[in-house]
Amino acid sequence: MTLHWTSAATDGAARAGTLHTAHGEVPTPVFMPVGTAGTVKAMTADAVRSTGAQMVLGNTYHLMLRPGAERVARLGGLHRMMDWSGPILTDSGGFQVMSLSGLRKMDEQGVTFQSHIDGSKHRLTPERSIEIQNLLDADVTMCLDECTPFPATEEQAAVSMRLSMRWAARCRDAFVARDGYGLFGIVQGSVYPDLRAESVAALTGIGFEGYAIGGLAVGEGQEMMFAVLDTTLPHLPTDRARYLMGVGTPSDLVGAVRRGIDMFDCVMPTRSGRTGRAYTRHGILNMRNARHADDGGPIDPDCACPACARHSRAYIQHLFKAGEMLGPMLLTWHNIRYYQDLMAELRGAILAGTFDETAARIEAGWQKDPAA
Amino acid sequence: MTLHWTSAATDGAARAGTLHTAHGEVPTPVFMPVGTAGTVKAMTADAVRSTGAQMVLGNTYHLMLRPGAERVARLGGLHRMMDWSGPILTDSGGFQVMSLSGLRKMDEQGVTFQSHIDGSKHRLTPERSIEIQNLLDADVTMCLDECTPFPATEEQAAVSMRLSMRWAARCRDAFVARDGYGLFGIVQGSVYPDLRAESVAALTGIGFEGYAIGGLAVGEGQEMMFAVLDTTLPHLPTDRARYLMGVGTPSDLVGAVRRGIDMFDCVMPTRSGRTGRAYTRHGILNMRNARHADDGGPIDPDCACPACARHSRAYIQHLFKAGEMLGPMLLTWHNIRYYQDLMAELRGAILAGTFDETAARIEAGWQKDPAA
Numbered sequence: 001m002t003l004h005w006t007s008a009a010t011d012g013a014a015r016a017g018t019l020h021t022a023h024g025e026v027p028t029p030v031f032m033p034v035g036t037a038g039t040v041k042a043m044t045a046d047a048v049r050s051t052g053a054q055m056v057l058g059n060t061y062h063l064m065l066r067p068g069a070e071r072v073a074r075l076g077g078l079h080r081m082m083d084w085s086g087p088i089l090t091d092s093g094g095f096q097v098m099s100l101s102g103l104r105k106m107d108e109q110g111v112t113f114q115s116h117i118d119g120s121k122h123r124l125t126p127e128r129s130i131e132i133q134n135l136l137d138a139d140v141t142m143c144l145d146e147c148t149p150f151p152a153t154e155e156q157a158a159v160s161m162r163l164s165m166r167w168a169a170r171c172r173d174a175f176v177a178r179d180g181y182g183l184f185g186i187v188q189g190s191v192y193p194d195l196r197a198e199s200v201a202a203l204t205g206i207g208f209e210g211y212a213i214g215g216l217a218v219g220e221g222q223e224m225m226f227a228v229l230d231t232t233l234p235h236l237p238t239d240r241a242r243y244l245m246g247v248g249t250p251s252d253l254v255g256a257v258r259r260g261i262d263m264f265d266c267v268m269p270t271r272s273g274r275t276g277r278a279y280t281r282h283g284i285l286n287m288r289n290a291r292h293a294d295d296g297g298p299i300d301p302d303c304a305c306p307a308c309a310r311h312s313r314a315y316i317q318h319l320f321k322a323g324e325m326l327g328p329m330l331l332t333w334h335n336i337r338y339y340q341d342l343m344a345e346l347r348g349a350i351l352a353g354t355f356d357e358t359a360a361r362i363e364a365g366w367q368k369d370p371a372a
Numbered sequence: 373m374t375l376h377w378t379s380a381a382t383d384g385a386a387r388a389g390t391l392h393t394a395h396g397e398v399p400t401p402v403f404m405p406v407g408t409a410g411t412v413k414a415m416t417a418d419a420v421r422s423t424g425a426q427m428v429l430g431n432t433y434h435l436m437l438r439p440g441a442e443r444v445a446r447l448g449g450l451h452r453m454m455d456w457s458g459p460i461l462t463d464s465g466g467f468q469v470m471s472l473s474g475l476r477k478m479d480e481q482g483v484t485f486q487s488h489i490d491g492s493k494h495r496l497t498p499e500r501s502i503e504i505q506n507l508l509d510a511d512v513t514m515c516l517d518e519c520t521p522f523p524a525t526e527e528q529a530a531v532s533m534r535l536s537m538r539w540a541a542r543c544r545d546a547f548v549a550r551d552g553y554g555l556f557g558i559v560q561g562s563v564y565p566d567l568r569a570e571s572v573a574a575l576t577g578i579g580f581e582g583y584a585i586g587g588l589a590v591g592e593g594q595e596m597m598f599a600v601l602d603t604t605l606p607h608l609p610t611d612r613a614r615y616l617m618g619v620g621t622p623s624d625l626v627g628a629v630r631r632g633i634d635m636f637d638c639v640m641p642t643r644s645g646r647t648g649r650a651y652t653r654h655g656i657l658n659m660r661n662a663r664h665a666d667d668g669g670p671i672d673p674d675c676a677c678p679a680c681a682r683h684s685r686a687y688i689q690h691l692f693k694a695g696e697m698l699g700p701m702l703l704t705w706h707n708i709r710y711y712q713d714l715m716a717e718l719r720g721a722i723l724a725g726t727f728d729e730t731a732a733r734i735e736a737g738w739q740k741d742p743a744a
Contacts, residue, residue, distance in 0.1 A: 039691060039698040044678060067665065067690040075668055075686055083682040293439070296447055306416060310455040314447055318439040319411060325697060326411040 003139060003182030003209050005241035005262065009351045013233070013260040016350040019055070019241055021087035021139040022180025023079065026054045028241065028262040029346055031253065031339045032089060034270060037062045038072070038082045041270050042325075042332040045083040051305065051333065052340035055087045055139075057265045060132050061096030065115050065122070069135040077137030089140035089265070091245070092129045092171075092186075098147045106146065108163070126170040130183075134176065142212065143171040145186045150218040157190035158198075164188045165202040172206050182209030184243060190215055191224055193231040200235040210241035213261070217246045222255065229259045250279055250342055250366070254359050257346050269339050273332030276320045280338065282368040285313075287331060292317040305337035306330060375511060375554030375581050377613035377634065381723045385605070385632040388722040391427070391613055393459035393511040394552025395451065398426045400613065400634040401718055403625065403711045404461060406642060409434045410444070410454045413642050414697075414704040417455040423677065423705065424712035427459045427511075429637045432504050433468030437487050437494070441507040449509030461637070462510035463617070464501045464543075464558075470519045478518065480535070498542040502555075506548065514584065515543040517558045522590040529562035530570075536560045537574040544578050554581030556615060562587055563596055565603040572607040582613035585633075589618045594627065601631045622651055622714055622738070626731050629718050641711050645704030648692045652710065654740040657685075659703060664689040677709035678702060 005028065007017045019026040033040045033048055036059045040048050048056065058078055063069060075081045078088055094111070097104060102114035110125030129144035145164035148157050168185050175183040185203035189195030203211060213232060216225045225247070236242055243263035244256050253264055269279060278285040280300035285292075287299070295313040303309075307316060307330035319327030342362070349358035377400070379389045391398040405412045405420055407428045412420050420428065430450050435441060447453045450460055466483070469476060474486035482497030501516035517536035520529050540557050547555040557575035561567030575583060585604060588597045597619070608614060615635035616628050625636055641651060650657040652672035657664075659671070667685040675681075679688060679702035691699030714734070721730035 037690075037694045037696060038687070039696050042697045042701075044698065044701065045682070046678065062694075066694055067686065071666060071686070074666065075684055081684065081687050081690075083678075294443060294446065306418065306455075310417070312447055312453070314439065314443070315410070315453050318409075318453075322409045322434075322438055324409060324411050325414045325700065326416065328697065329414075329416065329701070 001179060002177055003180055005210065005239070007239070009353075011350045011353050011355040012258065014258050014346070014350045014355045015260055015262055016347045017241075017262060019087070019263070020180070021055075021182075022178070023085060023087040023139055024054065026087060027347055029253075029257045029343050030055055030263050031343045032057045032263065032265040033336050033339075034059070034265055034267045035082060035084070036267075037066065038078060040332075040336070042274060042328045043336065047333055048084070048336065049086075051337040052344060053336060055089065056084055058088055058090045058136060058138065059096060060090050060093035060129060060136070061100065063090075063136060064093060064124075064132050065117055069132040073135040073137070079137060087139035088137070089263075090133045090136055090138035090142065092142045092144040093124050093132070094129070094144050095147050095246075097124060108166075110144075126167040127174040130171050130174040139181055140210065141175060141181070141183045143168045143183065143185050143208075145188060145214060147218075148188055148190050148215050150190065150215070150220055152190050154190075154192050154195065157188075157192055157195055161188040161190075161195050161199050165199060168203055169206050172208070184208055184210040184212050184241075186212045186214040186245070187232060187236075188215050191220060191228055193228075196228060196232040197235050200232065204237060208240070210243060210263075211236050212243040212245050214245050216244065217248055217252070217266075222252060225252070226255050226259065229256060229261070233260045250339070251363070253339075253342060254346065254362060257350075258355065258359060269335035270332050273335045274328040276327070276331065278331055279335050281362075281365045283366045287313065287316045287327075288320050289317070299334055300338070303334060303337060303341070305334045307334040373551060374549055375552055377582065377611070379611070381725075383722045383725050383727040384630065386630050386718070386722045386727045387632055387634055388719045389613075389634060391459070391635070392552070393427075393554075394550070395457060395459040395511055396426065398459060399719055401625075401629045401715050402427055402635050403715045404429045404635065404637040405708050405711075406431070406637055406639045407454060407456070407460075408639075409438065410450060412704075412708070414646060414700045415642075415708065419705055420456070420708065421458075423709040424716060425708060427461065428456055430460055430462045430508060430510065431468060432462050432465035432501060432508070433472065435462075435508060436465060436504050437489055441504040445507040445509070451509060459511035460509070461512035461635075462505045462508050462514065464514045464516040465496050465504070466501070466516050467519050467618075469496060480538075482516075498539040499546040502543050502546040511553055512582065513547060513553070513555045515540045515555065515557050515580075517560060517586060519590075520560055520562050520587050522562065522587070522592055524562050526562075526564050526567065529560075529564055529567055533560040533562075533567050533571050537571060540575055541578050544580070556580055556582040556584050556613075558584040558586040558617070559604060560587050563592060563600055565600075568600060568604040569607050572604065576609060580612070582615060582635075583608050584615040584617050586617050588616065589620055589624070589638075594624060597624070598627050598631065601628060601633070605632045622711070623735070625711075625714060626718065626734060629722075630727065630731060641707035642704050645707045646700040648699070648703065650703055651707050653734075653737045655738045659685065659688045659699075660692050661689070671706055672710070675706060675709060675713070677706045679706040
């Protein structure tokens with residue numbers, strides 16, 4: 001059977017379920033830590049597992065350039081290379097081509113670009129993106145799309161979205177169905193409800209194992225992002241997984257789960273972990289702040305990660321001040337653990353039918369210790 | 373009872389034994405990973421434990437400057453701060469004052485120096501060094517000595533050594549005896565046998581829980597280092613631990629254990645791990661070398677560390693090329709594990725009375741895969 005999602009419970013629009021993949025079952029809502037170049041930065045695979053994470057994301061753009069998709073395949077695929085036996089979702093490469101690479105040239109067939117690493121020239125088409133993700137052995141393959149810039153006029157957004165829809169059909173044709181593997185389409189259309197609806201219609205007409213919402217978290221703000229979800233999600237089939245790409249803050253996650261999103265990925269907890277920002281049940285802490293220098297208490301007393309269970313805020317602050325690698329290692333670990341705990345708590349609340357109370361309590365907690 | 377060492381077996385001059393400390397018993401010969409600023413760089417305390425390491429080293433110079441000895445004491449001591457429940461040895465700070473700090477002024481009473489971090493002025497005396505190490509809660513405290521530069525004339529070495537001996541007496545007076553804690557004297561005298569013998573006589577006249585050989589691994593070469601050990605060690609009491617400071621390569625360790633050294637520390641396995649050098653049973657590998665790019669085999673097939681048990685040489689090479697933190701993390705882990713395995717193997721051989729055969733087999737193995 002192909003990769004699929006089954007519902008376990010709903011609470012309002014919020015959904016709890018299970019994603020069934022070739023590499024195991026994943027309870028949803030799920031947050032996928034980002035393993036850009038075949039590693040969740042600053043964490044061993046064991047550490048990632050210990051947070052409760054069951055699925056991670058890999059970046060096609062980075063992996064195609066280094067170490068190369070064919071090489072990953074020769075090494076037994078991405079799971080084996082990075083010691084991750086659970087499911088993996090790979091993006092299509094389109095977003096990073098736009099955000100990272102040098103000279104680009106788009107045409108109907110695909111995009112030609114220069115590597116940000118060595119300036120070498122590469123070509124990505126819908127067919128090649130699917131082939132690369134197959135070589136990486138991704139459980140969830142994403143369609144190649146054009147990332148519509150923000151802001152965009154309705155005319156620009158329509159042209160861009162329709163190209164992505166034509167590419168989605170080519171991706172569907174190129175994808176080889178296998179048990180437990182699946183292909184997700186990506187809804188585009190910027191902030192325009194009619195375009196989003198048109199995009200959903202195009203994608204559901206083709207048919208995918210799951211549907212992603214793309215083109216958000218690009219500067220439109222949380223309010224507009226939620227508004228797009230409010231108008232878009234009702235058009236999607238209820239029996240397929242819904243994935244909000246590149247999102248977000250803990251507050252974004254709570255609001256998007258409330259609206260019916262099942263899957264998330266974001267570099268925020270890992271990137272913040274490397275720069276000293278801690279996400280906690282009590283708000284955001286800047287661990288470089290001198291106020292922590294003599295604080296013998298943990299980052300978050302309710303967290304069971306090694307940074308909180310075994311170390312003081314003072315020690316974490318010391319590690320960052322001294323430029324010790326263990327600072328980013330421990331704080332990334334903490335942040336990923338916090339994101340996993342948050343998703344588990346939201347899932348439990350949906351199953352218990354207490355989503356609103358739980359979300360309100362979580363959100364109230366964040367006010368206690370605002371960013372320092 | 374004070375910290376002490378007991379013998380389990382000898383094989384030629386090589387010794388197997390146990391160091392009894394306030395934080396547990398340590399089989400010797402032992403290699404102590406270096407936790408300079410309260411962290412073995414790029415490793416969690418759990419990872420360090422998993423290598424078999426039972427004792428680590430902390431640097432007084434780094435810790436007194438940042439986060440500060442009094443602060444470490446307020447946080448419950450170095451063990452608690454860094455989550456290391458086993459024994460800790462701290463150096464005296466003298467070596468780093470010479471190698472790292474800015475303007476220095478030595479006098480009979482101590483040394484005044486500038487912090488390499490912020491240029492602030494500090495003073496280290498034998499009494500203050502002992503006080504700092506007490507604040508850090510070191511199981512083994514080291515006497516403050518002057519690191520005799522290499523090369524030094526016999527006259528220079530004598531003047532320097534005799535100052536260190538006067539300081540050793542002051543350290544002994546300043547040290548407060550507690551159950552399971554101990555103070556080690558440091559033999560100086562450069563490469564001059566008579567000075568080394570004079571230094572041993574001075575120290576044994578004072579009496580210490582263990583004796584370190586200082587002033588080696590400073591550029592004199594392995595042959596001369598071994599020659600100094602050959603002439604110095606016979607003067608030392610057989611019932612006290614012997615610690616060769618700042619040494620060394622796997623080859624150095626085998627040769628020094630053969631001559632009767634019990635304890636070692638060195639930044640080599642950790643520093644090399646961060647720069648891509650792997651120590652293995654088959655020699656040294658440069659993991660950045662392109663020849664590993666498609667090698668699906670482990671760094672060392674006989675090693676049980678996560679880098680070897682779960683990952684390929686190709687993946688490690690990829691991580692270093694991509695600048696991913698996981699490269700240094702995994703390779704440091706491997707190198708420390710290799711050093712621990714090496715020491716355990718040497719200890720087993722001493723207990724079995726097969727040191728020479730074992731050492732010969734180990735040394736032959738290193739020829740298979742010389743540095744690339």
